[in-house]
Amino acid sequence: MNRVFINGIASISAQEDAVVENGNVALYSENNIAALDKNYKSIIAPMMLRRMSKAVKMGLWTSLNALKEAKIEIPQNIIFGTGKGCLQDTEKFLVQMLDSREGLLSPTSFIQSTHNTIGGQIALHLKCNAYNMTYSQNSNSFETAILDAMMKIGSGESENALVGGVEENADIITDFENFDGQLKQEKISNLVLLNSTTSGTIIAESAHAFVFTSKPNKAYAELLDVEIRLNCELENLNSWIFQFLDTYKLTSKDIGFVIMGNNGDARYDNYYKALQDSIFKETPQIAYKHLVGENNSISSYALWLASQIFKLNKISEVFKLNDIDMVNPKYALIYNQYLGKNHSLILLENA
Amino acid sequence: MKGIAVTGMGVISSIGHHLSENLEALSSSKSGISFPEILQTTHTHLPVGEIKFNNTELSEILNLPKTQAYTRAALLGTFAVKELLKNLGWEKFPEETGFISGTSVGGIDATEKHFKQYAANSENNRFIQAQHPGFTTEKIAEYFELNSVVTNISTACSSSANAILVGARMIQCGRLKRVIVGGTDCLTKFTLNGFNSLKILSSNPCKPFDDRRDGLNLGEAAAYLMLEADDLVQNKPIARISGFGNANDAFHQTASSQNGEGAFLAMEKALKIAGLEKSQIDYINAHGTGTLNNDLSESMAIQRFFGEDIPLFSSTKAYTGHTLGAAGALEAIFSILSISENKIFPNLNFAEAMQETGYSPVSIIRKANLRHVLSNSLGFGGNCTSLIFSKDE
Structure with missing residues (x-):
């Protein structure tokens, strides 16, 4: 099996990149948060930009930046995860169709509504004929993209892959999540989100892209493995993690820092708390969703964060869930789930 | 390469509710194209390949409770996987069976139906999450208690072909030993109007590769295959x-x-x-x-x-x-x-x-x-x- 390294990385979220080091947090109290805007014009022609939805814009911007950093022009694979896809164009077409009672419609938003519009537009922009895949599996969308890329590079079939996770919000469809318990009903400062005792969370937009390569170069980290499960009973969580780590002859004590997906939803944060209080009690614990919000591909922020932590060998206090100091971490574990489903584990090693 | 073994198949489409019916129709040149009766649309003149079970009927066939949140794609998908199970002659799928499903629009049929009704305390709110493709896949997986790798591919009209491709690769590289691959999509107003706005729907039965072809007919189906690593294969692969x-x-x-x-x-x-x-x-x-x-x-x-x-x-x-x-x-x-x-x-x-x-x-x-x-x-x-x-x- 060939090894898989993370080389280029790029992020768009509700926080500035520098928050990892300086802890200057953008504060929010609403439950639906837009991603911070980037200078898209700097790398995408204005005429192209006008036609792009936010998801496509963010996906392309992060992809181009990650490729640039990895010094790769045309990737051998383009693999994306997006649980909700091009929500804005979907909503636009749906509203027009319903309001006109199936009248005469413009096809523009329909043709951009498919989940693979992001990967397709990146291919179009790069004139890249390579393997192009889009996974849309709730909070395991990005994880399956990682898994696919690891198979491509691990098997020796490819030397690199562009891998990303993108989610945008839409006005009406995202707002529906207020009605089914997904979003918090009270205003809450994002800084205290993780202490919340109520149900629901806050949702935000984000996009992340990574270049995985078979050669270490100046890698941020080495990807050892990823595993996904649809359901996992709370009492089986520890044994799943033990089994996963044991494949690499590791125990929880070898993990230099663990990144948890706590999102302030009191109904489901017990999965994370169970780990915090047991096998990772003595491990530096890091959380991020109080800063960048929840979404189906937000674990891509966790992978970006882990990459940064390995590179910087430090992390701002605002991410820490406990007081244990991080000392030259060798391995990192990312655990995530959403509404108690679509659980994932990602294991990384300092490159 | 020797190839990945296909050991079972399950299917429902407008030409048949079972594998044998599909084969029978294919062999006797019997098309499943009709006009929409189940799909509630104003475009009743556009021919479609519609499966003539409504959602309530499908739900009853599958013994689902009245409060279920299965969209039509999930119902059809569950129906086809149940067929697969039956055709394999198994009681249930063994543990560690993976599930990779492809769907383009997932549960948008639920969203277009309930869009104006979603509100605080609406009984339809259980369908809010159902719009997204992964939810369709989860529902099918949960019906059969599949709990290994469960994932969904959404690459428009190649979604389920890609699910087969990825499943085959997972077996090839040893990531899985057994995986159900395939996909499901139902007729929706969203797609019918979408393709209509592109002016590529024919108002006649479609004529692929004909010089006077004038567009496509939309259809709905669910189709799944069982792929197994050779060391698990018991009977001769299909x-x-x-x-x-x-x-x-x-x-x-x-x-x-x-x-x-x-x-x-x-x-x-x-x-x-x-x-x-x-x-x-x-x-x-x-x-x-x-x-x-x-x-x-x-x-x-x-x-x-x-x-x-x-x-x-x-x-x-x-x-x-x-x-x-x-x-x-x-x-x-x-x-x-x-x-x-x-x-x-x-x-x-x-x-x-x-x-x-x-x-x-x-x-x-x-x-x-x-x-x-x-x-x-x-x-x-x-x-x-x-x-x-x-x-x-």
């Missing part, structure tokens, strides 16, 4: 997946390039993995939707790839309509039926060869000993996938 390839046309969001570059590259990759010569492909189950653009572009790709000796080919879309995300898996099953029955199912409604190519598809049922069959699926976003199915020898 067929093997010997090659697979995905490439991007990188030309336009919806239209295919004139020379069909994406399809060309996908076929090339699939053949290379299979280790086959071009001349060994006995038949192509083409994507052949019946639109001006697709059929020309795909023909060009086939012509460029195969040169003088073009294999026999046909599109089965005139039977079922274009079932979008389910099409790849549906046609994978049709391709495998072709191999096991030694029959090429005809391209219905064909009369006159395209002027640009002069090629005629197989238009009446034809006996043939088929060892290797190529199946193409081409989607929005330039997504092109080719699969090769081979006789288990």
Whole structure:
């Protein structure tokens, strides 16, 4: 099996990149948060930009930046995860169709509504004929993209892959999540989100892209493995993690820092708390969703964060869930789930 | 390569609720195209490949509680996987069976139905999450207590072809030993109006590869295959997946390039993995939707790839309509039926060869000993996938 390294990385979220080091947090109290805007014009022609939805814009911007950093022009694979896809164009077409009672419609938003519009537009922009895949599996969308890329590079079939996770919000469809318990009903400062005792969370937009390569170069980290499960009973969580780590002859004590997906939803944060209080009690614990919000591909922020932590060998206090100091971490574990489903584990090693 | 063993199949489409009914219709040139009766649309003049069970009927067949949150794609998908289970002769799927499903729009049928009704305390709120493709896949997985790798691919009209490709790769590299692959998509107002706004729906039964073709018919289906690693295979495999390839046309969001570059590259990759010569492909189950653009572009790709000796080919879309995300898996099953029955199912409604190519598809049922069959699926976003199915020898 060939090894898989993370080389280029790029992020768009509700926080500035520098928050990892300086802890200057953008504060929010609403439950639906837009991603911070980037200078898209700097790398995408204005005429192209006008036609792009936010998801496509963010996906392309992060992809181009990650490729640039990895010094790769045309990737051998383009693999994306997006649980909700091009929500804005979907909503636009749906509203027009319903309001006109199936009248005469413009096809523009329909043709951009498919989940693979992001990967397709990146291919179009790069004139890249390579393997192009889009996974849309709730909070395991990005994880399956990682898994696919690891198979491509691990098997020796490819030397690199562009891998990303993108989610945008839409006005009406995202707002529906207020009605089914997904979003918090009270205003809450994002800084205290993780202490919340109520149900629901806050949702935000984000996009992340990574270049995985078979050669270490100046890698941020080495990807050892990823595993996904649809359901996992709370009492089986520890044994799943033990089994996963044991494949690499590791125990929880070898993990230099663990990144948890706590999102302030009191109904489901017990999965994370169970780990915090047991096998990772003595491990530096890091959380991020109080800063960048929840979404189906937000674990891509966790992978970006882990990459940064390995590179910087430090992390701002605002991410820490406990007081244990991080000392030259060798391995990192990312655990995530959403509404108690679509659980994932990602294991990384300092490159 | 020897190829990944296909050990079971389950399917529901407008030409049949079971595998045997689908085979019967294919063999007797019986199309499933009708006018919409279940789908509530104002476009009642547009022919569709509709499955004539409503959601309540499907829900009752599957013994689901009244409070279920299964969208139509989830109902059809569950129905087809249940068929697969029955055809395998198993009580339930063994632990560690993976599930990879493809769907293009997932549960948008629920969103378009309840869009104006979602509000605090509405009883329909259980469908809010159901819009998203992964939810459809979860519902099917939970019905069968599948809890290993459960994931969903959404690459428009090549979704389930890609699910087959990824599942085969997972077996090949040892990530999984057993995986259900395929896909499901139902008729929705969203897609019917979408394709209508693109002006590529025909108001007649579609005529793939015909010179006077004037668009596609939408359809709905769910189709799933069981793939197993060789050390688990107990009975002789129905067929093997010997090659697979995905490439991007990188030309336009919806239209295919004139020379069909994406399809060309996908076929090339699939053949290379299979280790086959071009001349060994006995038949192509083409994507052949019946639109001006697709059929020309795909023909060009086939012509460029195969040169003088073009294999026999046909599109089965005139039977079922274009079932979008389910099409790849549906046609994978049709391709495998072709191999096991030694029959090429005809391209219905064909009369006159395209002027640009002069090629005629197989238009009446034809006996043939088929060892290797190529199946193409081409989607929005330039997504092109080719699969090769081979006789288990």
